[in-house]
Amino acid sequence: MAHYDLKTLVNYFGVSLNNVCSLASLPFENQIIEQLRLDSRQVKPNDLFIALKGQSHDGREFIPQAVMSGAIAILAETDNSVEDKTLSYFTFDGKKIPQINIYQLANRISAFANEFYDHPSSKMKVIGVTGTNGKTTVTQLIAQWASLIGQKSAVLGTVGNGVYGKLTPSANTTSSSIEIQSYLAAFLAEDVKIVAMEVSSHGLALGRVQDVSYAASLFTNLSRDHLDFHHTIKNYKNAKWSLFSPLTKELAVKHSGKRVINYDDKVGRAWINKLEDAVVVSTQPEYLTKIRALGKAYIGISSIEYHDKGVSLYFDSSFGNGVLESRLFGSFNVSNLLLALGALLALGFPFFALINTVPHLSPVCGRMEIFAVKNKPTVIVDYAHTPDALDKALFAAKEHCHGKLWVIFGCGGDRDRGKRPLMANVAQSYTDNIIVTNDNPRTEDPDTIIHDIMAGFTEPNQINIVKDRVTAIRWAIDHSNENDIILVAGKGHEDYQIIGQTKHHYSDRETVSDLLGMTL
Numbered sequence: 001m002a003h004y005d006l007k008t009l010v011n012y013f014g015v016s017l018n019n020v021c022s023l024a025s026l027p028f029e030n031q032i033i034e035q036l037r038l039d040s041r042q043v044k045p046n047d048l049f050i051a052l053k054g055q056s057h058d059g060r061e062f063i064p065q066a067v068m069s070g071a072i073a074i075l076a077e078t079d080n081s082v083e084d085k086t087l088s089y090f091t092f093d094g095k096k097i098p099q100i101n102i103y104q105l106a107n108r109i110s111a112f113a114n115e116f117y118d119h120p121s122s123k124m125k126v127i128g129v130t131g132t133n134g135k136t137t138v139t140q141l142i143a144q145w146a147s148l149i150g151q152k153s154a155v156l157g158t159v160g161n162g163v164y165g166k167l168t169p170s171a172n173t174t175s176s177s178i179e180i181q182s183y184l185a186a187f188l189a190e191d192v193k194i195v196a197m198e199v200s201s202h203g204l205a206l207g208r209v210q211d212v213s214y215a216a217s218l219f220t221n222l223s224r225d226h227l228d229f230h231h232t233i234k235n236y237k238n239a240k241w242s243l244f245s246p247l248t249k250e251l252a253v254k255h256s257g258k259r260v261i262n263y264d265d266k267v268g269r270a271w272i273n274k275l276e277d278a279v280v281v282s283t284q285p286e287y288l289t290k291i292r293a294l295g296k297a298y299i300g301i302s303s304i305e306y307h308d309k310g311v312s313l314y315f316d317s318s319f320g321n322g323v324l325e326s327r328l329f330g331s332f333n334v335s336n337l338l339l340a341l342g343a344l345l346a347l348g349f350p351f352f353a354l355i356n357t358v359p360h361l362s363p364v365c366g367r368m369e370i371f372a373v374k375n376k377p378t379v380i381v382d383y384a385h386t387p388d389a390l391d392k393a394l395f396a397a398k399e400h401c402h403g404k405l406w407v408i409f410g411c412g413g414d415r416d417r418g419k420r421p422l423m424a425n426v427a428q429s430y431t432d433n434i435i436v437t438n439d440n441p442r443t444e445d446p447d448t449i450i451h452d453i454m455a456g457f458t459e460p461n462q463i464n465i466v467k468d469r470v471t472a473i474r475w476a477i478d479h480s481n482e483n484d485i486i487l488v489a490g491k492g493h494e495d496y497q498i499i500g501q502t503k504h505h506y507s508d509r510e511t512v513s514d515l516l517g518m519t520l
């Protein structure tokens with residue numbers, strides 16, 4: 001990170017220094033800013049605290065706390081356009097701290113953080129991955145694959161941020177614009193060459209990735225999710241499109257790179273038509289001729305064989321042909337694998353090195369993770385928390401099931417209510433036994449969530465409700481046979497259950513391995 005002092009900060013924001021002081025007379029002008037902080041609880045000596053109005057708090061209320069923790073200056077949102085680019089002082093406990101006031105500050109944070117951390121994304125290969133489902137899987141695959149062929153990689157996403165293999169848990173799928181730029185700068189300092197980043201629709205809509213330069217962006221699929229936030233599918237889709245749009249007026253991110261698009265998805269197909277250049281990826285043998293004829297880069301499948309050890313794929317592409325032997329489970333993972341391959345090939349990674357390492361790619365934590373011991377049912381822990389993901393996960397499980405198929409699922413509180421009955425509908429179309437349970441009710445009443453889910457079943461009296469997840473899983477294991485499969489959906493890697501505002505320690509993976517007598 002370049003040395004960034006307060007004088008540079010004042011200049012960056014074009015602060016008008018009134019008659020009271022000239023820049024040279026400022027007592028603080030040469031003080032070096034250590035880090036940028038959005039959260040007063042994280043402020044350390046010499047940091048700059050950025051006070052923004054949020055959805056539930058007004059960050060400006062925490063200025064005293066930030067100053068007490070050692071902030072040397074404040075960058076604060078102002079509601080009054082007349083106060084834009086003005087300098088004032090915040091006086092607290094005998095300290096006089098400079099405060100720069102900016103109108104509509106939130107829109108400027110990504111660019112400022114990019115500048116402060118010295119443009120890290122332009123010095124590495126950053127791949128942005130968006131879509132309703134598959135982001136974590138694809139990003140983890142990209143990072144794992146790159147590291148298998150000797151390129152230092154890092155990930156930013158739902159299961160954590162960090163150099164691949166050494167992740168720090170993350171609060172969000174796409175972190176704040178400051179955390180993103182700061183992580184990228186740290187990765188660069190550690191000589192990371194490639195970063196796979198999950199880009200959520202919230203991240204795009206709220207400008208968290210505005211000033212990230214992507215070497216490639218990748219689209220997995222689009223189905224219903226997050227309508228509590230976007231309200232309509234159209235808005236949700238437009239937020240995702242902003243990661244790919246070549247038009248300046250639509251552009252939400254800086255983009256100079258490749259675009260890798262899933263042709264199997266209806267939205268993906270429409271987008272390919274709007275893009276002059278793209279890497280077109282499909283898992284459907286019947287699309288192979290069509291994607292070849294598009295005249296763009298492509299990866300398609302000529303045939304697929306699912307077997308006990310995973311899947312064998314015969315592929316044809318504009319980069320070369322071959323066979324991939326993968327240990328990943330589920331047909332949707334074939335799509336995830338090919339999309340990851342498309343991004344790496346488009347960025348010039350060596351073809352044979354990639355193909356030869358496929359058998360070493362391991363499944364992603366909490367994504368179709370299989371727990372199996374002799375004489376007991378097989379349990380799969382998966383993160384399906386949308387109707388489409390549940391559909392895909394149950395379809396994959398059904399293909400391998402010789403006995404009865406069970407599903408245990410719930411829906412998150414304070415999230416899209418409309419998906420609840422849809423998930424019930426999907427569940428009943430594949431399974432023999434269903435248990436509805438809690439999944440992070442947050443501040444909603446768990447009974448209300450369950451009530452919404454139950455509305456989607458045609459025969460609700462056939463459905464068991466067991467709100468406590470451990471009891472639900474134990475009950476299913478105790479009442480099933482060794483040929484049965486129990487899909488425990490929705491929490492995947494999560495190690496918590498959020499009830500009210502409190503995060504309690506809880507993990508499906510730990511529960512299942514304990515109940516099956518396995519070690520995790």
Ligand SMILES: CC(=O)N[C@H]1[C@@H](OP(=O)(O)OP(=O)(O)OC[C@H]2O[C@@H](n3ccc(=O)[nH]c3=O)[C@H](O)[C@@H]2O)O[C@H](CO)[C@@H](O)[C@@H]1O[C@H](C)C(=O)N[C@@H](C)C(=O)N[C@H](CCC(=O)O)C(=O)O
Nearest residue numbers: 038039040053054055056057059062172173174176200202
């Ligand atoms: C609605 C939303 O997106 N909220 C995000 C947003 O919070 P906010 O700006 O509303 O924050 P706030 O709590 O009102 O506080 C306002 C300001 O005061 C500061 N503050 C607050 C308290 C304090 O003691 N001191 C302090 O300084 C906060 O840091 C913030 O800057 O900015 C925060 C910091 O980046 C996020 O953690 C937070 O995500 C919340 C936790 C959340 O649940 N977000 C979900 C909806 C979300 O973003 N999900 C997507 C997609 C998930 C997926 O499908 O994968 C994601 O990318 O995670």
Ligand SMILES: Nc1ncnc2c1ncn2[C@@H]1O[C@H](COP(=O)(O)OP(=O)(O)OP(=O)(O)O)[C@@H](O)[C@H]1O
Nearest residue numbers: 132133134135136137158332382383384389392393
């Ligand atoms: N390509 C895919 N198409 C449909 N469903 C998928 C796909 N990949 C994964 N899934 C399902 O979605 C679940 C979540 O997968 P993953 O965590 O990779 O998605 P995500 O996009 O990162 O989700 P989130 O939005 O929560 O970050 C998986 O556990 C699986 O059930």
Ligand SMILES: N[C@H](CCC[C@H](N)C(=O)O)C(=O)O
Nearest residue numbers: 385411412415439440490491
């Ligand atoms: N990152 C997503 C996934 C949630 C998974 C599920 N366990 C839930 O809490 O709804 C979200 O916050 O909406």
Ligand SMILES: [Mg+2]
Nearest residue numbers: 135136158173
């Ligand atoms: Mg994710």
